[in-house]
Amino acid sequence: MHSNPAIRVRGDFAAKAAEQGHRSNRAIAEVIGVDPSTVGRVLADKARPSNEFITGAVSRLGSFEDLFEVR
Template identity: 75%
Template sequence: MTNRPSIRVRGDFAAKAAEQGHSTYSAIADAIGVDQSNVGRVLRGTSRPSNEFIAGAVRALGSFEDLFEVR
């Protein structure tokens, strides 16, 4: 059985969002177009970011490489 790669937010994702003026889960959610609860789950590591989350974050907050890591 092989391990499939997965995408996770980088540890400093929230700090990078705050640099853009989005310092709360609600503000991050509004900026990237997802629910606030989804932001919380992804940032706590209990859920993986969806394609919508990733695309919205890159559009609103910065480059893929700055925000995410592939494990």
């Protein structure tokens, strides 16, 4: 049985955000418009990024391909 593919943040997501001056979960959360705890869960791979997380990140931090992967 095959599992459905899921969107996940790339391993260097936090580093890419830090390059733009967003060095903490709180700073990332503020720039993309989500709660800091959400950023922490997504970066720890304990939650999948929501549509809000993805669109906020892509509109403010970089391209989908640079920030996310499908696995």
